[in-house]
Amino acid sequence: MKKLRPIDISVILPVFNEAENLDNCQKSIAKTLENICSAYEILYVNDGSTDDSLDIIKQLAKKNNSVKYLDLSRNFGQQAAISAGLEYCSGNRIVIMDADMQDPPELIAEMNQKMDEGFDVVYGKRKTRKGESFLKKFTARLFYRLLARITNVKIPMDTGDFRMISRKVADILKKMPERDRFIRGQVAWIGFKQTYVSYEREGRKKGRSAWSYKQMIRFAIDGITSFSDFPLRFATFLGIIVSFVSFILILWALYQRFIAHSYVQGWTSLILSVLFLGGVQLLSLGIIGEYISRIGSNVRRRPRYVINEKNTETEDETLDEQPSDE
Numbered sequence: 001m002k003k004l005r006p007i008d009i010s011v012i013l014p015v016f017n018e019a020e021n022l023d024n025c026q027k028s029i030a031k032t033l034e035n036i037c038s039a040y041e042i043l044y045v046n047d048g049s050t051d052d053s054l055d056i057i058k059q060l061a062k063k064n065n066s067v068k069y070l071d072l073s074r075n076f077g078q079q080a081a082i083s084a085g086l087e088y089c090s091g092n093r094i095v096i097m098d099a100d101m102q103d104p105p106e107l108i109a110e111m112n113q114k115m116d117e118g119f120d121v122v123y124g125k126r127k128t129r130k131g132e133s134f135l136k137k138f139t140a141r142l143f144y145r146l147l148a149r150i151t152n153v154k155i156p157m158d159t160g161d162f163r164m165i166s167r168k169v170a171d172i173l174k175k176m177p178e179r180d181r182f183i184r185g186q187v188a189w190i191g192f193k194q195t196y197v198s199y200e201r202e203g204r205k206k207g208r209s210a211w212s213y214k215q216m217i218r219f220a221i222d223g224i225t226s227f228s229d230f231p232l233r234f235a236t237f238l239g240i241i242v243s244f245v246s247f248i249l250i251l252w253a254l255y256q257r258f259i260a261h262s263y264v265q266g267w268t269s270l271i272l273s274v275l276f277l278g279g280v281q282l283l284s285l286g287i288i289g290e291y292i293s294r295i296g297s298n299v300r301r302r303p304r305y306v307i308n309e310k311n312t313e314t315e316d317e318t319l320d321e322q323p324s325d326e
């Protein structure tokens with residue numbers, strides 16, 4: 001591995017109320033990294049934790065000067081926290097992983113080996129997911145399959161954000177302008193040589209998942225609307241079908257009225273069609289609204305996150321002029 005940047009591997013860890021996991025996490029990641037590279041950094045992004053995660057991170061930083069941290073001004077969500085980490089990390093290779101020990105640090109060695117073979121992205125593919133409810137596993141499975149069917153980008157199935165990426169990919173990812181991030185999709189979109197290593201996903205060591213179902217639905221909608229226009233086109237498709245059926249029904253109604261002369265009640269069919277059309281219209285409006293809200297948030301151009309405190313510099317201010325790792 002050629003060394004243009006002083007740091008070989010950066011590990012980015014979004015942290016939201018992980019106080020109980022941080023010590024273990026730090027220990028096992030540091031152990032793995034010491035074996036595979038000479039200079040590393042572990043960058044914790046505190047995403048507005050309400051427990052003492054930040055204090056623990058600061059203590060870790062005192063003990064080990066490879067520990068870096070960013071403290072966001074409030075909870076911005078995992079994807080924003082990772083984006084912040086990407087902006088401030090300086091390694092030649094970058095690992096994104098969870099701080100709850102669900103992603104085994106030992107896998108980093110395997111990922112690093114694949115990178116040596118010339119890959120630009122090595123993602124962790126979950127063979128199994130332990131300690132998660134049936135409903136979560138089921139909805140996740142369903143979501144990744146649906147996403148695969150309606151997008152043109154090959155977003156790998158059953159993967160999270162646990163992955164190692166090259167500096168080249170990270171720099172492109174940083175330049176992608178969208179506000180609502182769906183990092184696993186964006187990395188797939190970028191391309192280059194990608195591969196995976198599979199692993200058994202353990203349950204959380206401590207604490208509980210901070211993702212509520214509401215957030216997961218939000219995240220799923222971000223994934224779909226940023227990578228597929230299918231729902232928009234589906235609205236049109238639905239409109240065509242409904243109009244066609246209505247047209248037949250209208251012909252039939254006219255026939256009944258003027259030729260067969262058997263036009264009584266009519267109330268049922270009237271109310272049914274009103275309800276049905278109302279539903280279809282609301283659905284279509286909702287879909288359009290989703291896309292418009294994306295446009296809105298992209299036009300507003302608000303920062304994705306706000307940093308309160310950090311012990312690291314934007315490396316790219318100093319390293320921009322250097323040739324890339326080619």
Ligand code: UDP
Nearest residue numbers: 014015016047077078081098099209210211
């Ligand atoms: N996380 C975060 N901000 C949030 C929610 C989660 O930074 O608003 C972090 C969390 O600390 C963990 C990672 O994102 O390191 C994954 O979160 P979690 O374990 O809750 O998700 P799951 O594993 O259930 O998908």
Ligand code: MG
Nearest residue numbers: 098100102204
């Ligand atoms: Mg987790």
